[in-house]
Amino acid sequence: MPKVLISDALSDAAVQIFRDRGIEVDFQPKLGKDKEALAAIIDQYDGLAIRSATKATEKLIEQASNLKVIGRAGIGVDNVDIPAASKRGIIVMNTPFGNSITTAEHAIAMMFAVARQIPEASASTHAGKWEKSKFMGVELTGKTLGVIGAGNIGSIVIDRARGLKMKVVAYDPFLSEDRATELGVEKVELDALLGRADFLTMHVPLTDQTRNVLSRENIAKLKPGVRIVNCARGGLVDEVALAEALKEGRVAGAAFDVFAEEPATESPLFGLPNVVVTPHLGAATSEAQENVALQVAEQMSDYLLTGAVTNAINMPSISAEEAKIMGPWINLAGHLGNFTGQMTPEPIKAINILYDGEAAELNLAALNAAVVAGIMRKANPDVNMVSAPVMAKEKGIQISTTRQDQSGTYEGYVKVTIVTEDRERSVAGTVFSDGKPRFIQIKGINVDAEIGRHMLYTTNSDKPGVIGTLGVTLGENGVNIANFTLGRNTKEGQAIALLYVDDEVPQPVQQKLRDTGLFQQVTTLVFDVDEG
Missing domain, CATH: 3.40.50.720 (NAD(P)-binding Rossmann-like Domain)
Known part of the structure; x- marks a missing residue:
């Protein structure tokens, strides 16, 4: 449990x-x-x-x-x-979606608050004053709202702002023209937004690319009299530069729910009469x-x-339905990676993955992660689909993916090719109707190999007597063969054998095979297979 x-x-x-x-x-x-x-x-x-x-x-x-x-x-x-x-x-x-509406509503509320100076007017009235002429506000209707970040929360803000009859311009490098048309906004570059917005609101995460998106330089480009709302993340705005612009009147007001340092007990924005602040209340509704x-x-x-993965930051999402369908394919991808990883002692430069037919229609990001995890498992047995891509990136391994329509007798297959300084090595596999993965090609040679926990891989020149030597040597040394698969590229050319055995072949038995002079390669392989 x-x-x-x-x-x-x-x-x-x-x-x-x-x-x-x-x-x-x-x-x-x-x-x-x-x-x-x-x-x-x-x-x-x-x-x-x-x-x-x-x-x-x-x-x-x-x-x-x-x-x-x-x-x-x-x-x-x-x-x-x-x-x-x-x-x-x-x-x-x-x-990411549970508090989207709440955060968007808070941004709209902050926009109203700074436009009409509601907090200051409320405090004045509570104090017994009646300073009606002091709190002259501005309307939102007809004003231009600049939205930085038109994702989940930003799009809700856009919808609400259009309902308030505001004109909306948006800056978001990932916003397509079709999506902009669907939202009813004008997609613009950042400088254009800064120069046009009467109100500006931000709805982006804090990353190296978004940090200080409103830098001192960009604050200088703002339309005079703009009002700025930040209910996204502290660190998006240079608070010192903004405080100076507020004091000078170049920025008419600001409403901030988030700050560079939190809990925020002090800030350059605190105490300014044209600033509304709240203590990170964007998601604070019941x-x-x-x-x-x-x-x-x-x-x-x-x-x-x-095994379903939803809203993961560091791994591709896999729905519960996908998990049922993809389980066997993820299993296959891991075995393909594991095969090439165990067969390759030298540093890997690149991993190329080909998806054919029905495999090409699956969640390739998840399958890629499974392949890489299988390859990396030789170096680190504890690696998984989350950590493997990180390890590959740290080692400078390039990963490429190719999709193609069904091109052979199988409804779909996956082929993994690894590239080293001196050579390439490839293996392909598919999933049969019973959900079991099979190797179908090794080094370009067609095979049909069941995958077991302990396997023996050999290569040799295609000549008589090799199969007999394999069987006799293993039998004389107590190694039982569960499945025996052969393949060759041409008659008297290169041949391979992949044997599924009950137990790992001991090193002395492997050496006996090598000593026969018939085999160019004798390698034991271990796969994470439940044989129960």
Whole structure:
């Protein structure tokens, strides 16, 4: 039974989801704030469910020897060391859609608040003043809203803004013209947006590309009198430069829910009369908190029980339905990678993967990860589909993928070719109707080989007596053959044999085969196959 630790506050309904799915749950909502206590017990769990209080640092992840998945109830994963998790093969999930509406609504609310100076007017009225003429605002109708980031939350903001009769321009490198037309926005470059926006709102994650997207230089390009809203991430704006622009009147107002340093007890923006600030309330509604908690519980349960991957930061998503269909193909991809990895002692420069027929219609990102994991398993037995691509990138291995329509007798197959400094080596396989993977080609030679836990691979010149020598030598030394597959490229040309044996062939027996002078190569292979 998988075991999950919840170290931050999650709803009772989320806890119950784990229990109803048959997962053991340890609910300790205050543990996330005690780093040492959390590190002392983290190795007991398969899953860790968190909000923002728990910091899944590299140090903590090093202690998590059994951890398979970290689930963040919310969109931000700033509190998780994703590279460290990836190297350890731990999937990191978030819930990007559970608080989308709530965050978008907060951005619209902040826009109204700064446009009409609502917080200042409220404080003045509470103080017994009646300063009606002091709080002159501006309308949103007819104004141009510049949206940086037109993804999930940004698109909701765009929809609400168009409902308010605002003109909307958007900057997003990933926004297609068709999607822009669907949203009813004008797609523009960043400089054009800065010069046109009366209101500007940001809805992008904090990355190396987005950090300080509103730098001092870009703030200088803003249309005079603009009002800026940031309910996305601290660090997107140079707060010092913005404070200067606000004081000088070049920027008419700002509304910030997020800050470069949080919890924010001080900021250059604090205390300015034309600035509205809130303490990271974008997702702070009862509906959103419940939604993300339920989502993360469902996602983690699905992964731990069925292998389905949803909203993962560091691995391709695989739905529960895909997991059923793709399971045998992922298994095959791993075996193909494992075969080439075990056969190649020298450094690998490139991995080329060909998908044919029905295999080309599957989730190739997941299959690629399985191939690479199989190849890397020789160097690191603990590698998996999460950590393998990271290892390949660190080693400078280039990975390429090709799709093609059905081209042969099989409805679909996968072919893996690895490239080293001196040679290329390839192996292909398919999945039969019974769901079992088979090797169908090795080094360009057609075969039909069942895959077993222990296998023996030999190469030789095609001549009489080789098969007999193989069988006799193995039989005389107590090695039982479960399946024997042969292939050759031409008569009297290159031939191969792939034997599925009950137990690993001992080194002395391998040497006896080599000593016959008939074999150019004798190699034992081990595959992760359940033979029960």
